[in-house]
Amino acid sequence: MGNPVAIIGIGQTEHGKRMDVAYPELVREAVVRVYEDAGLEPDDIEGIVSGTMPSMMEGVALTHFYLADAMASKGKTILKTETCGSTGMSLAHTAYYWVSSGIADLVMAVGHEKMNEGDSQATMTTVGDPFYQRYFISGAPGVFSMQSQMWSVRYGLAEEKIRDAAAFISLTHHDSAFDNPYAHIKKRLTAEEIKTARIITYPVRLWDVCPNSDGACAVIFASQKMVKKLGIKKAAWVKGVGFSGEEQFFGDSDKAVWQSAVLAVRQAYSQAGIKNPLKELDVAEVYNPFTFQEMMFYECFGFCELGEAPDMVLRGSFTRNGDLPCDPSGGTLCTNPIGATGLIRTAEAALQVMGKAGDHQIPGAKLALSHAMGGIDQFNGIMIVGSEL
Amino acid sequence: MAKEFRTLKTSVNLPYELAYGPIWTRFFDGLLNKKILGTKCPKCDRILVPARSFCPRCFVDTPEWVEISHEGALTAWCLTNYRYYGQPVEPPSISALIRLDGANVDFLHLIGGFDLGDFELVRRKVKNGMRVKAVWNEERKAQIFDIKYFEPV
Numbered sequence: 001m002g003n004p005v006a007i008i009g010i011g012q013t014e015h016g017k018r019m020d021v022a023y024p025e026l027v028r029e030a031v032v033r034v035y036e037d038a039g040l041e042p043d044d045i046e047g048i049v050s051g052t053m054p055s056m057m058e059g060v061a062l063t064h065f066y067l068a069d070a071m072a073s074k075g076k077t078i079l080k081t082e083t084c085g086s087t088g089m090s091l092a093h094t095a096y097y098w099v100s101s102g103i104a105d106l107v108m109a110v111g112h113e114k115m116n117e118g119d120s121q122a123t124m125t126t127v128g129d130p131f132y133q134r135y136f137i138s139g140a141p142g143v144f145s146m147q148s149q150m151w152s153v154r155y156g157l158a159e160e161k162i163r164d165a166a167a168f169i170s171l172t173h174h175d176s177a178f179d180n181p182y183a184h185i186k187k188r189l190t191a192e193e194i195k196t197a198r199i200i201t202y203p204v205r206l207w208d209v210c211p212n213s214d215g216a217c218a219v220i221f222a223s224q225k226m227v228k229k230l231g232i233k234k235a236a237w238v239k240g241v242g243f244s245g246e247e248q249f250f251g252d253s254d255k256a257v258w259q260s261a262v263l264a265v266r267q268a269y270s271q272a273g274i275k276n277p278l279k280e281l282d283v284a285e286v287y288n289p290f291t292f293q294e295m296m297f298y299e300c301f302g303f304c305e306l307g308e309a310p311d312m313v314l315r316g317s318f319t320r321n322g323d324l325p326c327d328p329s330g331g332t333l334c335t336n337p338i339g340a341t342g343l344i345r346t347a348e349a350a351l352q353v354m355g356k357a358g359d360h361q362i363p364g365a366k367l368a369l370s371h372a373m374g375g376i377d378q379f380n381g382i383m384i385v386g387s388e389l
Numbered sequence: 390m391a392k393e394f395r396t397l398k399t400s401v402n403l404p405y406e407l408a409y410g411p412i413w414t415r416f417f418d419g420l421l422n423k424k425i426l427g428t429k430c431p432k433c434d435r436i437l438v439p440a441r442s443f444c445p446r447c448f449v450d451t452p453e454w455v456e457i458s459h460e461g462a463l464t465a466w467c468l469t470n471y472r473y474y475g476q477p478v479e480p481p482s483i484s485a486l487i488r489l490d491g492a493n494v495d496f497l498h499l500i501g502g503f504d505l506g507d508f509e510l511v512r513r514k515v516k517n518g519m520r521v522k523a524v525w526n527e528e529r530k531a532q533i534f535d536i537k538y539f540e541p542v
Contacts, residue, residue, distance in 0.1 A: 020394065059401050122474035131413060132439055132533055135476060136484040136497050138469040145467040146486060153465075153517045199508060202468040247445040251464075251486050251495030252437075 002100030006235035009038025015215030024070035034218035042072035052339035085374030088342025089381035111340035112216035141201040148292035155307030165310035166291035177330030179359035210289040215337030236350035236385040242267030261300035268382040282365040285345040342372025420535035435493035458490035502540030
């Protein structure tokens with residue numbers, strides 16, 4: 001670990017279909033809010049890191065130039081970080097490294113996406129190379145469905161049990177979204193509706209998959225010196241980060257126990273000194289665009305044994321009253337402006353440990369994990385934040 | 390009701406000409422001749438398919454060519470019931486990872502050759518570990534669709 005770094009400000013837009021604003025206006029909405037939250041002015045910030053999923057989601061390349069004014073970046077160092085679905089987490093990491101290195105005291109990370117302005121699935125298909133993989137990955141859901149299917153067979157999990165557990169996850173997250181003022185999809189569902197919804201990519205049905213959202217999230221990272229200087233009382237300190245990648249070819253590594261997820265979390269736990277995550281973590285914001293995949297992450301992150309997640313889910317272990325509440329914000333499943341999504345996970349984790357999560361606050365949360373994944377089953381990133389230095 | 394604002398309809402269409410390089414050229418020339426070619430890593434001994442010029446794990450050149458079986462076992466599958474813009478594959482389709490006999494990695498392609506219309510029938514038929522074999526297109530163009538799909542043996 002480098003020098004200590006804290007999150008001292010968070011700004012989110014209301015996420016959803018936001019055709020009421022142009023893309024720069026949407027981003028500015030989050031940026032204005034982060035400055036209000038931190039009690040800072042744009043002049044206070046030394047550097048900005050910005051990112052989307054693939055830039056061409058909105059038909060404009062190098063969006064950090066298009067959005068430069070919306071991020072008040074004139075005269076500042078600006079970077080772009082892009083790692084597909086894990087972009088938001090990589091933004092948090094970039095800002096963290098920047099401050100932790102001692103080069104800057106205040107850096108703003110901004111994740112943003114306007115998925116409703118283009119064809120999101122067509123854009124994601126272009127992530128696959130056109131020689132071998134593009135035609136078979138089925139946008140985002142295809143590869144992740146194959147992964148879940150591989151996992152369920154590997155551990156001999158009964159299809160009905162997984163289906164029930166996935167429906168449980170979908171129902172509880174959609175309920176939680178009502179308590180998150182920024183969440184996109186707010187819908188009361190029944191398990192039956194979820195289990196019989198239209199198939200998208202089997203076993204994924206309509207309510208097992210995240211929406212296309214427009215939204216932005218901005219987070220300000222500060223050095224210990226700056227936290228002290230500004231007299232900030234409520235901060236979320238970065239306790240551990242981890243990131244791991246895999247080969248370009250989807251078939252090159254085993255995805256049933258996702259190694260990049262295991263390695264990324266191991267690195268973060270080691271930095272944070274976490275031995276028993278289920279016991280030590282108070283809340284987790286797992287990147288969960290697919291209900292089935294969320295269960296795999298519980299296992300990869302050591303919240304339970306391999307193959308045990310569906311039983312634990314059905315016992316309520318990961319609900320807001322459970323042993324380790326996961327995604328009390330409703331998670332990616334209910335809100336997915338992709339370039340922002342990973343950063344929203346970190347922002348939500350930070351809100352929890354600062355006691356500022358409002359109606360979806362987990363009482364007394366002190367240590368929280370945030371996560372994002374991306375690529376053709378290729379990248380996983382983790383950031384753990386705590387209420388104490 | 391929120392006020393409706395104007396929208397701009399636009400598009401980006403860009404032509405590309407991507408280089409195959411010598412290794413992928415040889416792989417796709419192989420498909421043209423109904424051969425599936427891989428390369429073997431001299432360090433970890435894994436046989437990689439499609440063929441690579443280097444091993445992504447050991448980062449050493451993989452100069453040894455190996456002809457791979459047209460048959461293998463299903464590792465994972467997913468039925469897609471969604472039409473993707475600009476994609477040649479019509480729904481419903483089944484994307485699959487296939488461990489071709491003799492290879493050490495999974496090959497990504499389609500499985501087919503049977504009725505995909507009734508999902509319950511598909512689910513009963515398609516099982517991980519089932520044997521599949523390549524079905525070749527009559528007209529081959531040195532591209533990935535020279536293999537039409539893999540069908541159950």
